[in-house]
Amino acid sequence: MSDVVFTPWQQRAYDQALAALQSGRLGHAMVLCGPAGIGKRAVADRLARYVLCGEVPALGNRDAQLIAAGTHPDLQQVSFIPTKDGTKLRSEIVIDQIRELSQKLTLTPQYGRAQVAIIDPADAVNRAAWNALLKTLEEPQPGRYLWLLSAEPMRLPATIRSRCQKLEIRLPPRAEAMAWLMAQGYPEVSSAEALDAARGHPALALSWMSEGGMALRREVAGDLGKLERGQLAVVETAQRWAADEHAALRLRHAADLVLAQAADPALTDPVRLNKLAAWFDAANRTRDLLRTTVRADLAMVDLLLAWRDGARGPANGGRG
Missing domain, CATH: 3.40.50.300 (P-loop containing nucleotide triphosphate hydrolases)
Structure with missing residues (x-):
């Protein structure tokens, strides 16, 4: 000890x-x-x-x-x-x-x-x-x-x-968390970005900055955008997301990013809001599945197909 x-x-x-x-x-x-x-x-x-x-x-x-x-x-x-x-x-x-x-x-x-x-x-x-x-x-x-x-x-x-x-042990006030992160040697902009991503959890923000979690978050954001635009293949992306020990963290970041989209005050389309909310729930359920014997890549395929098809709308539907 x-x-x-x-x-x-x-x-x-x-x-x-x-x-x-x-x-x-x-x-x-x-x-x-x-x-x-x-x-x-x-x-x-x-x-x-x-x-x-x-x-x-x-x-x-x-x-x-x-x-x-x-x-x-x-x-x-x-x-x-x-x-x-x-x-x-x-x-x-x-x-x-x-x-x-x-x-x-x-x-x-x-x-x-x-x-x-x-x-x-x-x-x-x-x-x-x-x-x-x-x-x-x-x-x-x-x-x-x-x-x-x-x-x-x-x-x-x-x-x-x-x-x-x-x-x-409660999450500290934002000013205290920021001061602590910056005292660990991280600049204000990076600290603020990580603290926001970690929903005010300073220790989580620190681990993401020091261990590549924020870079992974940006990668996930890019993948979601490309899937939505039809610029990435679903199966290959699912296999990559499931291929290492960061699968659960990718899903956490994905759910958080989609939740942030749904919370954007500029988004007023109720259909889009409902789709984002449904996919947020699906992402969290898939993260729970990773603790079971279900094949992670297959669970990811279903999730990312739902994202691609839901994001692009019924006119672009299909599961191929």
Whole structure:
């Protein structure tokens, strides 16, 4: 567990949690929520270190060294585990994992301070596993902390949410996000473009600027325009969009770009608006399909055919 430099929004959330902890107002269970990528895990990790070894551990502190190595016996971390054949990670957090966690939380802390358990992402816990966790939430033992990290807290069962305190890391004000992006060395124009594309999410904007996501977005915009004008072949474009690890991001950008078209106040044609809205929904459904066994290129073909034919109108219809 490395010590990272917090963003201002992470620092605010950490300070709030720390104040509650120090004043005895932090309960045994907490939902730490906020958009994916906003930095929830780093806040939880820092708070766990405080609970288990203090704010600034002395050099050579045993607890801090064990935390850094991921082997502290009083810090339980629950996430995706490999499938039985070991070829990939499960898509859910399952009941056996939660039962094991609950059993560990009944034991006396090995080093005497407390026990901390972090479930990340809590959105992935399945229904049976949630049921297994209820008793732990209903009958907490002193010195036990259970933190659920969630990008979509409303997906958690109401019976779980009602038994947890809530700590939210919100998207920062635009001026603060811009200042932070520019402090990372990016010019104002690029920062503004990326922040708009990321809908105000500064960490996402930064990753897109540093890892080619904005260039990919411009490529997608160009492809959509060329498809609409009949200048690109649908099948070849679909194969290219599905050919690498950026398929889901291409679809995200495509959906966002089409949504921006639909939001343009100059667009008053209700037929066009309806087509854009329908294609936006289709793009998001196709992105969900990429997580299944459906062939990505075939799903992309259907989507891009719908874009080409819908954009060019019924006179140019057909699926060839």
